Amino acid sequence: MIEYLKEYFDFKGFLICLALVGIGLLSVYSATYDVGAAASFEKQVIWTGVGFLALLAAAYFPIRALQRIAIPLYVVTIAILVVVLVIGKTISGSKSWFGLAGLGGQPSEFAKVATALALAAFLARTTTSLSNGKHLLTAIGIVLAPMILVIAEPDLGTAVVFFAMMLPVLYWAGASNFVLAAILAPIIAATGALLGTLTFLFTLLIGGALLYFTRENRFAAAVVFALTLAMGLTVQSAYERLQPYQQKRISTFLNPDLDPKGAGYNVLQSKVAIGSGGFFGKGYLQGTQTQLNFIPEQWTDFIFCVPGEEFGFLGASVIVVLFTALLLHGIRIARLSSNKFGSVAAIGIVGIFAVHVLVNIGMSMGLTPVIGIPLPFLSYGGSALAANMASVGLLMNFYANRKEH
C-alpha cells in the first residue's frame, strides 16, 4: 500500500509545499496581527484552503487533457490580461488586480503557469523542432506576448519572471547555446545600459564574448551583436522616459543610503531586521523591527525579514534549504518524466520558482533590485498563493505520470 502510494503520490513535493505554507502563515500572522487594516490573516487562511483545492485539482487533472487544453488556456489567459489592462482597477500603481468575488485576484500570477504549460505543450509536439527558426521564434513569442502585456500594466517584476522562466525551458528542450546567448546578450546589454555608459560597454563586451564562443555561423552572430548594440542604445534613451518611481528604484538599488527615508528605506530596514535576528532569532512575535512596523507593508514583498528576524539564521536557512530542495526536486521530476510535456513544464515551474526566490530573498537582503515580486508561499496575497500551490500540484501530477509516454 505504502509502496503503491509512493509510486503515485509525490510525498516530497507535497511535504516541502506544506512546510513552506506553514512558515508563510506564521510569518503573515506575525506581520499583520496588530495592524489589521490592509492585510488580514483570516483572508490568507481562506486562500490557503483555496490553494489546497487548486493543488489537488492540478495534481489529479488528467495529464493528456492538460496537454490538450494548455494552449486554449493560454489564449484565455492572454485575453484576460488584455481585459485587465483595459478595465482592471488600479492597486498600488499597476493595473494587474482583478476584482474577483471581493477577494481580489491577480491574473498575471496564473498567466505565468499557463504560459509555462503552453510553451511546454508547443515544444512537446513531435513536429516542433527548435533548430527550425520559425518554431524557435514561435516559442519565444509565446512568452513575449504575456510579458509585453504585464510590462504595459506596468509590472516589471512579473515581466522579469516570464523572461527568466523561458531560458531554462528552451535550454532543457534542446535549444543550442547560441540561441540562449542570442536571447541573453541583448538583455544583459540592456540592463548594463541602465547603469551607465561604462557598465553598458562592459556588458556589451560580455554579450559579444558569449556570442563569439557559441557562434554557429559568423553572419548570425554579427546580426545578433548589432541587435544587442541597438537594444542597449534604445534602453538608454527609454530610461529617461521611465516612470520616476521606477527610475528611483533603480538608483536607490545602486545606493540605498542615498535615500534612507524613501525607496531605500525598505531595503535598509529589511537588512537591519534580518541582520539583527542573529543565529537564533529574537523569538516568534518578538521581532522589534517587525512588531513596531518599521517596514511598510512587510507582509507582501518583504515577508522574508519576518522569519529572518524572529527565527534568525536557523529559521532563514531552513527556508532557503526548503526552496532549494523544491527546485532540485522539480529538476528531478523533469528528468524522471518520460513524457516530454510534463518534463518541459516541470522545468518551467522550477524556473518561475527560482526567479521568485532569488529576487525576493535577494532584495530583502539588499542583493537584487526591489522589483516587487512576492516570495512563493510566504508573501501575503491570495492569487499568488493559489497559483503557487497549483504549480506544486502540477509537479506532483508530472511525478505521478512520469512513466506515461
Added chain:
Amino acid sequence: MTGDEQFGAARRRRVLMIVVFLIFGILMLRLYELQLLYHGEMNKKSEENSVRAIVQDPIRGYMFDRNGQLIVDVGPSYAITLVPIDFDMKNLDLLSSLLQIDPAALRDRIARARAYSPFLPSRIKRDVDIRTLGAIEEHLTSLRGISYQIESKRVYRTKAHASHLLGYRREISDAQLAQAGEDYRQGDLVGVAGLEARYEPMLRGEKGYKFVSVNAKGQIIGSFEDGKKNLSAREGYDLFLSVDFGLQAYAESLMTEHSGAIVALDPSDGGILALVSKPDYDPSIMSGVTPLDLWSQLQTDSTKPLFNRATLTRYPPGSAFKMVLAAAALQEGIVDENYRIRCTGGFRFGNRVFKDLHVHGSVNIVEAIQRSCNVFFYQLMLKVGFDKWTEYGRRFGFGQLTGTDTGDETWGLLPSGAYYDSRYGKGKWTQGFLISLAIGQGEIGVSPLQMARYAAALANGGIVYQPHAVEFIHNKSTNKMERVRYDSSLVGLSPRVLGLLREGMRRVVQEPGGTGGLARIPGIVSAGKTGTAENPHGEAHAWYVGFAPFDNPKIAVAIMLENSGFGGAKAAPLARLLMERYLFGGLPRIHPKAAPAQTAPVRTISQAVH
C-alpha cells in the same frame, strides 16, 4: 550540436542543478554575512530603532500692540490621549459618552491610532473643556490607556476681535505636510490667514526632542543616555504691532451695525493702527482646534464673516478718487487753481447726459473737491486724458498690491487704454467710458486698504508706504528686537499741487458747502473726501477717506460701508469718532450740541490737557 536531440540531456540537467546550487550558495552566503558576520552592527541599528524621539512643541510667539500691551497670548489646552494596546474596547461606550464622540467615529479614531502605533499615545480629542477633562479624570482608573496631555492654544487679551488682522490656525493639511518636511507633523496647527499665516515661520519656533528608550514592545523604559542628546524647544518670535488695540476695539464698535471695513494708518510710516472688516467672528473660537461644524458654519454663512473686506473687496471709490484726477491735472500743468468752469448740474457728452447732484455754478479745482462737483471733473478728465489719469492712479498705489503683511489682498482694478483695448477690442470703446472714471465710478475697483494708503499719502506729503501691522520682531535666537523694513515710493507732487489738493480736502470737512461736514472734529482741523460708489445690485457703498490733524497728520483713515448710501452722511461721522478717539486717547469729551464748533470753539478736555 543543434537540435532537439539535446532534450533533457544529462549535461543540461547538471547545468540547471549547478544554477540552483549557485542560487542556494549566494543566498546562504548573504544570510551568513548579515546574520552572523554583521549581526552586531545590525543589532545596534535595530536597537537604535528602539529609541524614540518625543516631540516637544515650542511656545508660539506672542503679539504685542503699539502700546506694548500683550494682545495675543498662549494658554493651556487639554488633549485626551489613548494608547491602543492598553485600552480595553469594552470601555468604548463609556469613553464615547465622556468625550461626546459618536462610538463609530471613536472606533475609527482608535483604529487609526493603532495603525500609527499600538504602543504610543495618540491624541483622540483635542482642546477638551475643563468639565470633560474632570469627567475623564474621575474615570481614569477604569479607563486604562487613557491619559491627557497639555498643548497650547491662543488666548486673546483684548476686547477687539481683529479677526481678519490676526488670522487663525488650522490643522495642517496632508498636502502642506508633504511640503513642509521636518518642521511639522500630523495634527499640528499652522497659520492659514492673517498675521498667523504671514509670520508662521517666525511665530512657530522650533520643536524640541526628548529621546527616550523603548523596549521591544515600544513602552518607554527611561530617558536615552540621560537626556544628553535632548534638544530643547525654541520659543517662537514675538511680534510687535503698529496696531492700537484700543482704537481697534473702538473701530469695531462703530461698525457693529454695518457691513464694510475701516482701515486706519499712521501716515508717517504706513503702520496699521486699526483694520476692521465686518461682519467678523470672535477669534477665540478658532484658538485651538476648530470644530468642523463651526468651521463649515463660518464658511457657509451668507454674510461671509471670514472674508476680509478691508483688503479683498474691490468696489469703485466714487468721488473719493477725485484727488487722483486733480493731482494729474495740476502736476502736469494742464490746469491751475485759476481755471474755472460753470457747473449747470449736468454734462452732455455725445448723446448722453451725465448728471451732477447740484448746480454748483462757477467752480475752480479746490471748490470742485470741496463740493464734489462732478461736471468739473467730467470736463477735466477729457483735458487730462486716460493715460495720465491711469499713471497718477498707479502712483497713488491703485491697481497693484499694497504689499501688506496682513494676509490676502486684491490688486483692485485701475483701468487703462490697454485694458479696455484687450477687453472690448481696439476702437470698440469710447471716451464716454472715461467720464464715469472721472468721478470714480464704472470699471474701477479699490480696496479700503488701498484707499487708506492714498489718504495717508495725501496726509504725509506724497509718500506711499507699504501698509503693515508688524513693526518689530523679537528674535529669540539672538534676543534682539529687529525692525522690519518696508518699501515706500513717492507720488511725485510739488508742494504747491499738494497744498491745493489738501486745501480742497480741508474745505470738504471744515467749510460750509463741503460734503464731509459730519467728519468735523471739535477742536481739531481735519481733511477728507467723501465718496458714494454706485452699485447696480442695490444701495450705494459709502466711502470716506481723510486724515487729521491737518497740519501734522497722526492718523489717516478709509471707511467703506456696504450698501449704506451717501459717504458724507454715513461714513464721515464714523471717521470723526474714530480720529477723535485716536487723537484724544480715549478721554471722554463733551460736545454741547448748541454750539457749532467752527463759530465758537468749545473748550474741550483735550484743550485743557494741551
